[in-house]
Structures are given as C-alpha cells and as structure tokens.
Amino acid sequence: MKIQKTRKLIVVLGFAAAAAVASQARASRDLVKFPQRYASDDAHYATVTRGGIREEIFATRAAIEAARKGQPLPSGTVITMEDYRDGKLFRYIVLEKRAGWGAEYPPEQRNGEWEFQAFNADKTVNETENVGRCFSCHKSQSAQDFVFTLDRMTKAN
Ligand code: HEC
Structure with a gap:
C-alpha cells in the first residue's frame, strides 16, 4: 500500500516536471524572431550539401570576428540557415545567443545561452x-x- 502511494507520487511529480519544462519551452520559443536583415547585414560563411539538401549559413559579423580570434561568440549572435531541398527553399532555421537566455532549462537540456527557432x-x-x-x-x-x-x-x- 505504502509503496503504491509513493509510486503514484513519483508519477505525479514526473508529469508536473514534464509539464513545467514544456511550458517553459513554449515561452522561450517566442524569443527568436525572424532575422529580417540577415541577407544584407550578415556574413555568408558556409555551404553544406548532402544529397538533395543544400544549406547556406550566415552569421552576424561580430560573431565571425570573435570566432576568428578564438573568442566566445558574443551576446546578440544570430546564425541563420537557409535550407534548400532539390533547389527549392524549404525552411529557415535559426540559432540566437543572448546574455541571460537559457537559464530556465535543466542542465541536461540547456545549450548555454542559445535559443533555437524554425521558420x-x-x-x-x-x-x-x-x-x-x-x-x-x-x-x-x-x-x-x-x-x-x-x-x-x-x-x-
Ligand atoms: C540530428 C541533429 C540535428 C538536429 C535535430 C538539428 N540540427 Fe542544426 N545542425 C546539425 C548539424 C550536423 C549542423 C551542421 C551543418 C550540417 O552538417 O548540416 C547543424 C547546423 C545548424 C545551424 C548552423 C550553425 C551550426 O551549428 O553549425 C543552425 C542555425 C542550426 N543547425 C539550427 C537548428 C535548429 C533551429 C534546429 C531545430 C529546428 C536544429 N538545428 C536541429 C544537426 C542538427
């Protein structure tokens, strides 16, 4: 009887934790906006091709400068990927880093101060x-x- 109760409690706590993580993830999803000016302002630094996929990758110029000097990518870094499938634009995916971001994630999920978004x-x-x-x-x-x-x-x- 006692064991069953404990088990039930563990299950309930597990659900509560999962729900908390899910709602945080939703809130954080609103942080990264579409980088409207990446094509004119940012630097195109890589093309990756794999089968029918072609990826064109851009980063804010301060990030490129920092990377060249071996310094950490600064707060405000945005990395934008254009994802083409069979020559046609399929989607954009974006990584953005800002001081203070990511603090709400458990250590096993957190990626430093980065947030992700798919457009x-x-x-x-x-x-x-x-x-x-x-x-x-x-x-x-x-x-x-x-x-x-x-x-x-x-x-x-
Ligand atoms: C299964 C692994 C995997 C998943 C899931 C994944 N990525 Fe990536 N991502 C990669 C790899 C590998 C690269 C390097 C480019 C390549 O080889 O295609 C990359 C590159 C990137 C880049 C360019 C910067 C960099 O890290 O090189 C961005 C931006 C990016 N991913 C965003 C995202 C976003 C946003 C999502 C979720 C919607 C996502 N990725 C999901 C593996 C992954």
Whole structure:
C-alpha cells in the first residue's frame, strides 16, 4: 500500500516536471524572431550539401570576428540557415545567443545561452517543429559553443 502511494507520487511529480519544462519551452520559443536583415547585414560563411539538401549559413559579423580570434561568440549572435531541398527553399532555421537566455532549462537540456527557432519558407514560425530536438542534437557540440560549423566560421573571409 505504502509503496503504491509513493509510486503514484513519483508519477505525479514526473508529469508536473514534464509539464513545467514544456511550458517553459513554449515561452522561450517566442524569443527568436525572424532575422529580417540577415541577407544584407550578415556574413555568408558556409555551404553544406548532402544529397538533395543544400544549406547556406550566415552569421552576424561580430560573431565571425570573435570566432576568428578564438573568442566566445558574443551576446546578440544570430546564425541563420537557409535550407534548400532539390533547389527549392524549404525552411529557415535559426540559432540566437543572448546574455541571460537559457537559464530556465535543466542542465541536461540547456545549450548555454542559445535559443533555437524554425521558420517556414514564408518566414512564419513553424509551430509544429519540436525545438527540443534542436537542443538535443546541438548539445553534442558543447565543446564548441553548441555550433557545428564553428570551425568554418573561423576560416570565413
Ligand atoms: C540530428 C541533429 C540535428 C538536429 C535535430 C538539428 N540540427 Fe542544426 N545542425 C546539425 C548539424 C550536423 C549542423 C551542421 C551543418 C550540417 O552538417 O548540416 C547543424 C547546423 C545548424 C545551424 C548552423 C550553425 C551550426 O551549428 O553549425 C543552425 C542555425 C542550426 N543547425 C539550427 C537548428 C535548429 C533551429 C534546429 C531545430 C529546428 C536544429 N538545428 C536541429 C544537426 C542538427
């Protein structure tokens, strides 16, 4: 009887924690806006192709400067990826870093001060994208500030 009660409590607490994380994730999703001026203001530093996929990657100029000097990417860094499938723009995905962001995430999820966002080809937020996946995969790059292509940034012209 007692064991059953404890088990029930654990289940309830588990649900509460999951709900709390989910609602935080929703709130944080509103942070990253579409980077309207990336194409004119930012630096194109990498093209990645894989099968029918072509990715064009841009970063704010202060980020490129910092990467070249081996310094941490500054607050205000925005990395924008145009994602083409079979030559057609499919979506945009964006990473943005700001001082103080990310503090609400548990350590196993947090990617430093980065937030993630996925946009449709028409630049509206893709509400159906599970940004938790972005956090999980980019977490593997924690040794290089959660950015897969950091090395390409240091070599950008
Ligand atoms: C399964 C792993 C995986 C997932 C999930 C993932 N990414 Fe990435 N991301 C990568 C890899 C690998 C690269 C490097 C470019 C390449 O090889 O395609 C990358 C590159 C990027 C870049 C360019 C900067 C960098 O880190 O090199 C941005 C911006 C980005 N991803 C945003 C996102 C967003 C937003 C999401 C969620 C909607 C997401 N990613 C989900 C693996 C992932």
